[in-house]
Amino acid sequence: MRLGNMLLTSFAFAAFLFILAPILIVVAASFTPRGYLEFPPQNLSLRWYEEVLFSAVWLKAFAVSLALAFVTAVLTTFICFLAALVTTRQHVPAKGLFELLISMPLLLPNAALAIALFSFVLLLGMRGTFLGLTLAHIIIALPFVYRPIVNGLRQLDLSVEEAAMTLGADPATTFRKITLPLIRPALISAFLFSFIISFDEVSVTVFLIGLDFTTLPVKILSDIQNSASPAIAAVSTMLMFVTLGMVFVIDRLVGLRMFVDYRN
Template identity: 40%
Template sequence: MNPRRNGPLALAFNALVITFMLAPLVVVCAVAFTPENTLSLPTTRWSLRWFEAVFHHPDFVQSFWNSLSLALASATLATVLAVPAGLAISRYSFAGRDLLNGLFLSPLVVPHLVLGVALLRLFGLVGGAGSFGWLVLAHALVITPYVMRLVLAALVGFDRSAEHAALSLGASHATVFRRITLPMILPGVSGGWLLAFINSFDEVTMSIFVTAPSTVTLPVRMYMYATESIDPLMAAVSALMVAVTAAAMVLLDRLYGLDRVLVGKA
Protein backbone atom coordinates (compact mmCIF):
# COMPACT_ATOMS: atom_id res chain seq x y z
CA MET A 1 0.00 0.00 0.00
CA ASN A 2 1.21 3.48 -0.82
CA PRO A 3 1.65 5.44 2.45
CA ARG A 4 1.51 8.76 0.59
CA ARG A 5 -1.85 7.88 -0.95
CA ASN A 6 -3.38 6.78 2.37
CA GLY A 7 -1.70 9.45 4.49
CA PRO A 8 -4.38 12.19 4.14
CA LEU A 9 -7.19 9.71 4.78
CA ALA A 10 -5.52 8.42 7.94
CA LEU A 11 -4.85 11.99 9.07
CA ALA A 12 -8.47 12.97 8.49
CA PHE A 13 -9.72 9.89 10.34
CA ASN A 14 -7.45 10.61 13.32
CA ALA A 15 -8.60 14.23 13.35
CA LEU A 16 -12.24 13.12 13.43
CA VAL A 17 -11.59 10.69 16.27
CA ILE A 18 -9.74 13.32 18.31
CA THR A 19 -12.50 15.87 17.66
CA PHE A 20 -15.16 13.36 18.68
CA MET A 21 -13.33 12.61 21.93
CA LEU A 22 -12.44 16.19 22.85
CA ALA A 23 -15.63 17.96 21.79
CA PRO A 24 -17.59 17.12 24.99
CA LEU A 25 -14.71 18.34 27.16
CA VAL A 26 -14.40 21.57 25.18
CA VAL A 27 -18.14 22.22 25.41
CA VAL A 28 -18.22 21.58 29.18
CA CYS A 29 -15.23 23.86 29.77
CA ALA A 30 -16.81 26.58 27.62
CA VAL A 31 -20.14 26.33 29.45
CA ALA A 32 -18.30 26.77 32.75
CA PHE A 33 -17.55 30.38 31.79
CA THR A 34 -21.15 31.36 31.11
CA PRO A 35 -22.59 34.22 33.17
CA GLU A 36 -26.10 32.80 32.86
CA ASN A 37 -27.99 30.66 35.36
CA THR A 38 -28.53 27.88 32.85
CA LEU A 39 -26.27 25.64 30.81
CA SER A 40 -25.58 27.83 27.81
CA LEU A 41 -22.50 28.79 25.87
CA PRO A 42 -21.35 32.38 26.44
CA THR A 43 -22.08 34.65 23.53
CA THR A 44 -21.10 38.20 24.39
CA ARG A 45 -19.10 37.95 27.62
CA TRP A 46 -17.27 35.50 29.84
CA SER A 47 -17.64 35.14 33.57
CA LEU A 48 -15.86 33.39 36.46
CA ARG A 49 -18.91 33.48 38.72
CA TRP A 50 -19.40 29.73 38.70
CA PHE A 51 -15.76 29.06 39.54
CA GLU A 52 -16.12 31.42 42.47
CA ALA A 53 -19.28 29.57 43.47
CA VAL A 54 -17.38 26.28 43.53
CA PHE A 55 -14.82 27.62 46.02
CA HIS A 56 -17.64 28.98 48.19
CA HIS A 57 -19.53 25.69 48.16
CA PRO A 58 -18.47 23.84 51.36
CA ASP A 59 -19.54 20.40 50.14
CA PHE A 60 -17.44 20.59 46.99
CA VAL A 61 -14.44 22.00 48.85
CA GLN A 62 -14.57 19.23 51.46
CA SER A 63 -15.04 16.59 48.76
CA PHE A 64 -12.01 17.91 46.90
CA TRP A 65 -9.82 17.53 49.98
CA ASN A 66 -11.26 14.06 50.53
CA SER A 67 -10.38 13.08 46.96
CA LEU A 68 -6.92 14.59 47.21
CA SER A 69 -6.10 12.85 50.50
CA LEU A 70 -7.55 9.58 49.24
CA ALA A 71 -5.62 9.69 45.97
CA LEU A 72 -2.34 10.50 47.73
CA ALA A 73 -2.76 7.72 50.30
CA SER A 74 -4.03 5.03 47.92
CA ALA A 75 -1.42 5.77 45.22
CA THR A 76 1.34 5.57 47.81
CA LEU A 77 0.00 2.31 49.22
CA ALA A 78 -0.34 0.86 45.71
CA THR A 79 3.27 1.79 44.97
CA VAL A 80 4.51 0.22 48.19
CA LEU A 81 2.74 -3.01 47.21
CA ALA A 82 3.60 -2.98 43.51
CA VAL A 83 7.36 -2.33 43.70
CA PRO A 84 8.38 -5.45 45.69
CA ALA A 85 5.81 -7.54 43.84
CA GLY A 86 7.14 -6.34 40.49
CA LEU A 87 10.73 -7.09 41.53
CA ALA A 88 9.77 -10.61 42.64
CA ILE A 89 7.76 -11.39 39.50
CA SER A 90 10.34 -10.01 37.06
CA ARG A 91 13.44 -11.51 38.66
CA TYR A 92 12.54 -14.84 40.20
CA SER A 93 10.89 -18.06 39.09
CA PHE A 94 8.75 -19.65 41.78
CA ALA A 95 5.58 -21.65 42.13
CA GLY A 96 2.55 -19.41 41.74
CA ARG A 97 4.42 -16.62 39.95
CA ASP A 98 1.88 -16.37 37.13
CA LEU A 99 -0.95 -16.62 39.65
CA LEU A 100 0.52 -13.74 41.67
CA ASN A 101 0.91 -11.63 38.56
CA GLY A 102 -2.66 -12.35 37.51
CA LEU A 103 -3.91 -11.56 41.01
CA PHE A 104 -2.30 -8.13 41.01
CA LEU A 105 -3.61 -7.33 37.52
CA SER A 106 -7.09 -8.84 37.95
CA PRO A 107 -8.79 -5.54 38.97
CA LEU A 108 -8.22 -4.36 35.40
CA VAL A 109 -10.70 -6.91 34.05
CA VAL A 110 -13.27 -6.83 36.86
CA PRO A 111 -15.96 -4.13 36.38
CA HIS A 112 -15.79 -1.45 39.06
CA LEU A 113 -19.51 -1.87 39.62
CA VAL A 114 -18.94 -5.49 40.65
CA LEU A 115 -16.00 -4.48 42.85
CA GLY A 116 -18.08 -1.78 44.50
CA VAL A 117 -20.89 -4.17 45.42
CA ALA A 118 -18.44 -6.82 46.65
CA LEU A 119 -16.44 -4.36 48.74
CA LEU A 120 -19.62 -2.86 50.21
CA ARG A 121 -20.61 -6.31 51.41
CA LEU A 122 -17.12 -7.04 52.72
CA PHE A 123 -16.82 -3.76 54.59
CA GLY A 124 -20.24 -4.32 56.10
CA LEU A 125 -19.15 -7.72 57.43
CA VAL A 126 -15.91 -6.45 58.98
CA GLY A 127 -17.44 -3.23 60.30
CA GLY A 128 -15.38 -0.94 58.07
CA ALA A 129 -18.15 0.63 56.01
CA GLY A 130 -17.55 4.35 55.52
CA SER A 131 -14.08 4.30 57.07
CA PHE A 132 -11.43 6.36 55.31
CA GLY A 133 -8.84 3.65 55.88
CA TRP A 134 -10.98 1.01 54.21
CA LEU A 135 -11.69 3.44 51.38
CA VAL A 136 -7.94 3.78 50.85
CA LEU A 137 -7.65 -0.01 50.65
CA ALA A 138 -10.50 -0.15 48.13
CA HIS A 139 -8.87 2.43 45.87
CA ALA A 140 -5.45 0.81 46.25
CA LEU A 141 -6.98 -2.45 45.05
CA VAL A 142 -8.20 -0.78 41.87
CA ILE A 143 -5.09 1.27 41.02
CA THR A 144 -2.29 -1.15 41.98
CA PRO A 145 -2.30 -2.76 38.49
CA TYR A 146 -1.35 0.58 36.91
CA VAL A 147 1.72 0.89 39.11
CA MET A 148 2.50 -2.79 38.62
CA ARG A 149 2.57 -2.56 34.83
CA LEU A 150 4.89 0.44 34.78
CA VAL A 151 7.23 -1.10 37.37
CA LEU A 152 7.41 -4.29 35.29
CA ALA A 153 8.05 -2.21 32.17
CA ALA A 154 10.88 -0.37 33.93
CA LEU A 155 12.47 -3.68 34.95
CA VAL A 156 12.49 -5.10 31.41
CA GLY A 157 16.13 -5.28 30.28
CA PHE A 158 17.35 -4.02 33.65
CA ASP A 159 21.15 -4.39 33.88
CA ARG A 160 21.95 -5.91 37.26
CA SER A 161 25.73 -5.62 36.97
CA ALA A 162 25.81 -2.56 39.22
CA GLU A 163 23.80 -4.43 41.86
CA HIS A 164 26.13 -7.43 41.71
CA ALA A 165 29.17 -5.16 41.99
CA ALA A 166 27.73 -3.42 45.06
CA LEU A 167 26.89 -6.76 46.70
CA SER A 168 30.38 -8.09 46.03
CA LEU A 169 31.79 -5.01 47.76
CA GLY A 170 29.82 -5.74 50.93
CA ALA A 171 26.70 -3.60 50.49
CA SER A 172 23.52 -4.99 51.99
CA HIS A 173 20.48 -5.81 49.87
CA ALA A 174 18.62 -2.89 51.44
CA THR A 175 21.43 -0.50 50.54
CA VAL A 176 21.60 -1.84 46.99
CA PHE A 177 17.87 -1.34 46.56
CA ARG A 178 17.94 2.16 48.03
CA ARG A 179 21.10 3.42 46.30
CA ILE A 180 21.02 1.56 42.97
CA THR A 181 17.82 -0.30 42.08
CA LEU A 182 15.26 2.31 43.08
CA PRO A 183 17.00 5.28 41.40
CA MET A 184 17.30 3.29 38.15
CA ILE A 185 13.61 2.36 38.05
CA LEU A 186 12.41 5.63 39.56
CA PRO A 187 10.88 6.97 36.31
CA GLY A 188 8.64 3.89 36.12
CA VAL A 189 7.79 4.02 39.82
CA SER A 190 6.99 7.74 39.79
CA GLY A 191 5.03 7.40 36.56
CA GLY A 192 3.05 4.51 38.01
CA TRP A 193 2.35 6.49 41.18
CA LEU A 194 1.11 9.47 39.21
CA LEU A 195 -1.07 7.32 36.96
CA ALA A 196 -2.52 5.63 40.04
CA PHE A 197 -3.16 9.05 41.57
CA ILE A 198 -5.08 10.18 38.48
CA ASN A 199 -7.24 7.05 38.42
CA SER A 200 -7.98 7.27 42.14
CA PHE A 201 -8.83 10.97 41.96
CA ASP A 202 -11.28 10.37 39.09
CA GLU A 203 -12.79 7.10 40.37
CA VAL A 204 -16.56 7.27 40.81
CA THR A 205 -18.24 3.92 40.02
CA MET A 206 -16.78 1.95 42.91
CA SER A 207 -16.60 4.93 45.27
CA ILE A 208 -20.36 5.40 45.17
CA PHE A 209 -20.77 2.11 47.04
CA VAL A 210 -18.04 2.46 49.67
CA THR A 211 -18.08 6.14 50.65
CA ALA A 212 -19.86 7.59 53.67
CA PRO A 213 -21.22 11.13 54.21
CA SER A 214 -17.91 12.12 55.84
CA THR A 215 -15.74 10.62 53.08
CA VAL A 216 -17.61 11.60 49.92
CA THR A 217 -15.14 12.17 47.10
CA LEU A 218 -15.40 14.91 44.51
CA PRO A 219 -16.62 12.66 41.63
CA VAL A 220 -19.27 11.15 43.91
CA ARG A 221 -20.30 14.63 45.08
CA MET A 222 -20.67 15.69 41.45
CA TYR A 223 -22.83 12.65 40.74
CA MET A 224 -25.04 13.39 43.73
CA TYR A 225 -25.35 17.05 42.76
CA ALA A 226 -26.24 16.15 39.16
CA THR A 227 -29.14 13.97 40.34
CA GLU A 228 -30.68 16.99 42.08
CA SER A 229 -29.96 19.86 39.72
CA ILE A 230 -27.92 20.69 36.65
CA ASP A 231 -26.50 24.18 36.39
CA PRO A 232 -23.19 25.75 35.30
CA LEU A 233 -21.73 24.92 38.73
CA MET A 234 -21.36 21.33 37.54
CA ALA A 235 -19.58 22.53 34.40
CA ALA A 236 -17.18 24.62 36.51
CA VAL A 237 -16.32 21.65 38.74
CA SER A 238 -15.86 19.46 35.67
CA ALA A 239 -13.57 22.04 34.08
CA LEU A 240 -11.45 22.15 37.23
CA MET A 241 -11.19 18.36 37.27
CA VAL A 242 -10.20 18.36 33.60
CA ALA A 243 -7.50 20.93 34.39
CA VAL A 244 -6.14 18.89 37.32
CA THR A 245 -6.13 15.68 35.28
CA ALA A 246 -4.50 17.37 32.29
CA ALA A 247 -1.78 18.85 34.49
CA ALA A 248 -1.13 15.43 36.00
CA MET A 249 -0.96 13.85 32.54
CA VAL A 250 1.55 16.48 31.38
CA LEU A 251 3.66 15.76 34.45
CA LEU A 252 3.37 12.02 33.77
CA ASP A 253 4.55 12.57 30.20
CA ARG A 254 7.54 14.55 31.49
CA LEU A 255 8.45 11.88 34.02
CA TYR A 256 7.88 8.72 32.05
CA GLY A 257 6.34 9.34 28.63
CA LEU A 258 2.71 8.72 27.70
CA ASP A 259 3.70 6.40 24.86
CA ARG A 260 5.45 4.09 27.34
CA VAL A 261 2.45 4.29 29.69
CA LEU A 262 0.12 3.15 26.92
CA VAL A 263 2.42 0.27 26.08
CA GLY A 264 2.60 -0.70 29.75
CA LYS A 265 -1.20 -0.73 30.03
CA ALA A 266 -1.67 -2.78 26.87
Protein backbone atom coordinates in the same frame (compact mmCIF):
# COMPACT_ATOMS: atom_id res chain seq x y z
CA MET B 1 -4.26 7.31 -3.61
CA ARG B 2 -4.28 11.06 -2.75
CA LEU B 3 -8.07 10.94 -2.34
CA GLY B 4 -7.85 7.98 0.07
CA ASN B 5 -5.31 9.81 2.19
CA MET B 6 -7.44 12.94 2.29
CA LEU B 7 -10.48 10.88 3.33
CA LEU B 8 -8.49 9.19 6.09
CA THR B 9 -7.15 12.53 7.36
CA SER B 10 -10.58 14.17 7.41
CA PHE B 11 -12.04 11.11 9.14
CA ALA B 12 -9.29 11.25 11.76
CA PHE B 13 -9.86 14.94 12.44
CA ALA B 14 -13.61 14.41 12.71
CA ALA B 15 -12.92 11.63 15.24
CA PHE B 16 -10.53 13.86 17.21
CA LEU B 17 -13.23 16.55 17.31
CA PHE B 18 -15.77 13.98 18.55
CA ILE B 19 -13.34 12.95 21.29
CA LEU B 20 -12.53 16.49 22.43
CA ALA B 21 -15.95 18.16 21.96
CA PRO B 22 -17.64 17.27 25.27
CA ILE B 23 -14.47 18.09 27.20
CA LEU B 24 -14.05 21.53 25.60
CA ILE B 25 -17.76 22.25 26.03
CA VAL B 26 -17.50 21.72 29.80
CA VAL B 27 -14.62 24.21 30.01
CA ALA B 28 -16.50 26.76 27.88
CA ALA B 29 -19.71 26.33 29.87
CA SER B 30 -17.94 26.94 33.19
CA PHE B 31 -17.36 30.62 32.28
CA THR B 32 -21.00 31.51 31.70
CA PRO B 33 -22.31 34.37 33.87
CA ARG B 34 -25.94 33.18 33.74
CA GLY B 35 -27.66 30.67 35.96
CA TYR B 36 -28.03 28.31 33.04
CA LEU B 37 -25.86 27.21 30.15
CA GLU B 38 -25.91 29.23 26.97
CA PHE B 39 -24.11 29.08 23.68
CA PRO B 40 -22.31 31.11 22.60
CA PRO B 41 -21.80 32.75 26.03
CA GLN B 42 -22.64 36.47 25.92
CA ASN B 43 -19.68 37.35 28.17
CA LEU B 44 -17.30 35.53 30.45
CA SER B 45 -17.40 35.38 34.22
CA LEU B 46 -15.70 33.53 37.05
CA ARG B 47 -18.91 33.59 39.09
CA TRP B 48 -19.24 29.79 39.28
CA TYR B 49 -15.60 29.31 40.25
CA GLU B 50 -16.15 31.78 43.07
CA GLU B 51 -19.25 29.93 44.18
CA VAL B 52 -17.40 26.61 44.23
CA LEU B 53 -14.32 27.94 46.00
CA PHE B 54 -16.47 29.45 48.77
CA SER B 55 -18.62 26.37 49.20
CA ALA B 56 -17.65 24.22 52.18
CA VAL B 57 -19.31 21.14 50.65
CA TRP B 58 -17.34 21.27 47.38
CA LEU B 59 -14.10 22.10 49.18
CA LYS B 60 -14.52 19.17 51.55
CA ALA B 61 -15.17 16.76 48.69
CA PHE B 62 -12.12 18.14 46.90
CA ALA B 63 -9.95 17.68 50.01
CA VAL B 64 -11.22 14.12 50.55
CA SER B 65 -10.45 13.24 46.92
CA LEU B 66 -6.95 14.71 47.07
CA ALA B 67 -6.10 12.98 50.36
CA LEU B 68 -7.59 9.69 49.18
CA ALA B 69 -5.67 9.80 45.88
CA PHE B 70 -2.42 10.65 47.65
CA VAL B 71 -2.67 7.90 50.28
CA THR B 72 -3.81 5.38 47.65
CA ALA B 73 -0.91 6.27 45.34
CA VAL B 74 1.73 6.06 48.09
CA LEU B 75 0.48 2.72 49.44
CA THR B 76 -0.20 1.09 46.06
CA THR B 77 3.23 2.01 44.71
CA PHE B 78 4.93 0.80 47.89
CA ILE B 79 2.99 -2.47 48.10
CA CYS B 80 3.48 -3.27 44.41
CA PHE B 81 7.18 -2.41 44.57
CA LEU B 82 7.70 -4.86 47.44
CA ALA B 83 5.73 -7.58 45.65
CA ALA B 84 7.47 -6.99 42.30
CA LEU B 85 10.91 -7.20 43.97
CA VAL B 86 10.05 -10.70 45.15
CA THR B 87 8.29 -11.99 42.02
CA THR B 88 11.01 -10.77 39.63
CA ARG B 89 13.95 -12.08 41.67
CA GLN B 90 12.85 -15.20 43.52
CA HIS B 91 11.06 -18.37 42.74
CA VAL B 92 7.50 -17.82 43.97
CA PRO B 93 5.12 -20.78 44.13
CA ALA B 94 1.78 -20.17 42.36
CA LYS B 95 3.07 -16.98 40.76
CA GLY B 96 0.61 -17.41 37.88
CA LEU B 97 -2.35 -17.44 40.28
CA PHE B 98 -0.92 -14.44 42.15
CA GLU B 99 -0.65 -12.37 38.96
CA LEU B 100 -4.07 -13.49 37.75
CA LEU B 101 -5.60 -12.26 41.02
CA ILE B 102 -3.77 -8.94 40.69
CA SER B 103 -5.31 -8.39 37.24
CA MET B 104 -8.78 -9.46 38.43
CA PRO B 105 -10.02 -5.87 39.05
CA LEU B 106 -9.37 -5.28 35.33
CA LEU B 107 -11.17 -8.43 34.19
CA LEU B 108 -14.30 -8.16 36.32
CA PRO B 109 -17.05 -5.95 34.87
CA ASN B 110 -17.12 -2.67 36.77
CA ALA B 111 -20.54 -3.15 38.35
CA ALA B 112 -19.54 -6.63 39.61
CA LEU B 113 -16.21 -5.35 40.96
CA ALA B 114 -18.17 -2.65 42.79
CA ILE B 115 -20.38 -5.21 44.56
CA ALA B 116 -17.36 -7.42 45.38
CA LEU B 117 -15.43 -4.52 46.94
CA PHE B 118 -18.58 -3.33 48.69
CA SER B 119 -18.92 -6.82 50.23
CA PHE B 120 -15.29 -6.79 51.37
CA VAL B 121 -15.46 -3.31 52.91
CA LEU B 122 -18.83 -4.10 54.54
CA LEU B 123 -17.33 -7.26 56.04
CA LEU B 124 -14.60 -5.14 57.64
CA GLY B 125 -17.28 -2.75 58.92
CA MET B 126 -15.62 0.12 57.07
CA ARG B 127 -18.36 1.31 54.74
CA GLY B 128 -18.41 5.10 54.57
CA THR B 129 -14.95 5.44 56.08
CA PHE B 130 -11.78 6.83 54.58
CA LEU B 131 -9.90 3.62 55.33
CA GLY B 132 -12.48 1.41 53.60
CA LEU B 133 -12.39 3.59 50.51
CA THR B 134 -8.58 3.57 50.50
CA LEU B 135 -8.48 -0.25 50.60
CA ALA B 136 -10.93 -0.45 47.68
CA HIS B 137 -8.97 2.09 45.64
CA ILE B 138 -5.68 0.28 46.23
CA ILE B 139 -7.20 -2.98 44.97
CA ILE B 140 -8.55 -1.19 41.86
CA ALA B 141 -5.13 0.39 41.16
CA LEU B 142 -3.09 -2.81 41.73
CA PRO B 143 -3.03 -4.09 38.11
CA PHE B 144 -2.16 -0.64 36.72
CA VAL B 145 0.78 -0.26 39.11
CA TYR B 146 2.17 -3.79 39.43
CA ARG B 147 2.79 -4.29 35.67
CA PRO B 148 4.91 -1.17 34.99
CA ILE B 149 7.02 -1.79 38.10
CA VAL B 150 7.62 -5.44 37.12
CA ASN B 151 8.62 -4.30 33.61
CA GLY B 152 10.94 -1.68 35.11
CA LEU B 153 12.61 -4.25 37.36
CA ARG B 154 13.00 -6.73 34.48
CA GLN B 155 14.82 -4.15 32.36
CA LEU B 156 17.20 -3.44 35.22
CA ASP B 157 20.71 -4.74 34.61
CA LEU B 158 21.47 -7.02 37.57
CA SER B 159 25.23 -6.93 36.84
CA VAL B 160 25.34 -3.30 38.05
CA GLU B 161 24.10 -4.47 41.46
CA GLU B 162 26.58 -7.34 41.44
CA ALA B 163 29.39 -4.93 40.61
CA ALA B 164 28.45 -2.73 43.58
CA MET B 165 28.38 -5.74 45.90
CA THR B 166 31.73 -6.97 44.58
CA LEU B 167 33.19 -3.54 45.31
CA GLY B 168 32.14 -3.93 48.92
CA ALA B 169 28.72 -2.30 49.14
CA ASP B 170 26.38 -4.05 51.56
CA PRO B 171 22.88 -5.01 50.30
CA ALA B 172 21.25 -1.94 51.91
CA THR B 173 23.71 0.47 50.27
CA THR B 174 23.38 -1.29 46.92
CA PHE B 175 19.61 -1.00 47.12
CA ARG B 176 19.72 2.69 48.08
CA LYS B 177 22.46 3.79 45.68
CA ILE B 178 21.89 1.50 42.68
CA THR B 179 18.48 -0.21 42.54
CA LEU B 180 16.31 2.65 43.76
CA PRO B 181 17.70 5.38 41.42
CA LEU B 182 17.43 3.02 38.43
CA ILE B 183 13.82 2.06 39.16
CA ARG B 184 12.75 5.61 40.12
CA PRO B 185 11.08 6.53 36.75
CA ALA B 186 8.86 3.42 36.91
CA LEU B 187 7.96 4.18 40.54
CA ILE B 188 7.11 7.82 39.79
CA SER B 189 4.85 6.96 36.85
CA ALA B 190 3.21 4.21 38.91
CA PHE B 191 2.58 6.75 41.68
CA LEU B 192 1.06 9.32 39.33
CA PHE B 193 -1.13 6.73 37.60
CA SER B 194 -2.56 5.36 40.80
CA PHE B 195 -3.15 8.97 41.89
CA ILE B 196 -5.18 9.69 38.74
CA ILE B 197 -7.07 6.37 38.96
CA SER B 198 -8.10 7.05 42.55
CA PHE B 199 -8.82 10.76 41.98
CA ASP B 200 -11.16 9.98 39.04
CA GLU B 201 -12.77 6.77 40.35
CA VAL B 202 -16.53 6.89 40.67
CA SER B 203 -18.36 3.65 39.81
CA VAL B 204 -17.00 1.68 42.77
CA THR B 205 -16.67 4.69 45.08
CA VAL B 206 -20.36 5.55 44.79
CA PHE B 207 -21.18 2.30 46.66
CA LEU B 208 -18.74 3.00 49.48
CA ILE B 209 -19.28 6.63 50.47
CA GLY B 210 -20.97 7.61 53.73
CA LEU B 211 -23.76 10.02 54.55
CA ASP B 212 -21.54 13.03 55.21
CA PHE B 213 -18.47 11.78 53.43
CA THR B 214 -18.08 11.90 49.66
CA THR B 215 -15.47 12.35 46.94
CA LEU B 216 -15.41 15.01 44.24
CA PRO B 217 -16.42 12.77 41.27
CA VAL B 218 -19.27 11.19 43.29
CA LYS B 219 -20.52 14.63 44.35
CA ILE B 220 -20.42 15.74 40.71
CA LEU B 221 -22.37 12.60 39.72
CA SER B 222 -25.15 13.21 42.22
CA ASP B 223 -25.30 16.94 41.39
CA ILE B 224 -25.68 16.25 37.65
CA GLN B 225 -28.69 14.08 38.50
CA ASN B 226 -30.22 16.74 40.73
CA SER B 227 -29.45 20.11 39.15
CA ALA B 228 -28.17 21.80 36.01
CA SER B 229 -26.09 24.45 37.75
CA PRO B 230 -23.02 25.68 35.82
CA ALA B 231 -21.14 25.22 39.13
CA ILE B 232 -20.77 21.54 38.07
CA ALA B 233 -18.95 22.72 34.94
CA ALA B 234 -16.59 24.85 37.06
CA VAL B 235 -15.79 21.92 39.39
CA SER B 236 -15.35 19.57 36.43
CA THR B 237 -12.91 22.00 34.84
CA MET B 238 -10.92 22.18 38.06
CA LEU B 239 -10.90 18.37 38.34
CA MET B 240 -9.72 18.19 34.76
CA PHE B 241 -6.84 20.57 35.40
CA VAL B 242 -5.58 18.55 38.37
CA THR B 243 -5.52 15.47 36.08
CA LEU B 244 -3.91 17.34 33.19
CA GLY B 245 -1.27 18.69 35.58
CA MET B 246 -0.47 15.10 36.48
CA VAL B 247 -0.28 14.13 32.80
CA PHE B 248 2.12 17.02 32.22
CA VAL B 249 4.34 15.78 35.07
CA ILE B 250 4.26 12.22 33.65
CA ASP B 251 5.29 13.52 30.23
CA ARG B 252 8.13 15.53 31.76
CA LEU B 253 9.42 12.67 33.90
CA VAL B 254 8.95 9.58 31.75
CA GLY B 255 7.37 10.63 28.45
CA LEU B 256 3.88 9.81 27.19
CA ARG B 257 5.27 7.58 24.45
CA MET B 258 5.45 4.75 26.96
CA PHE B 259 1.77 4.13 26.07
CA VAL B 260 2.61 3.17 22.49
CA ASP B 261 5.88 1.75 21.36
CA TYR B 262 6.37 3.41 17.98
CA ARG B 263 9.73 1.74 17.39
CA ASN B 264 9.41 -1.29 15.17
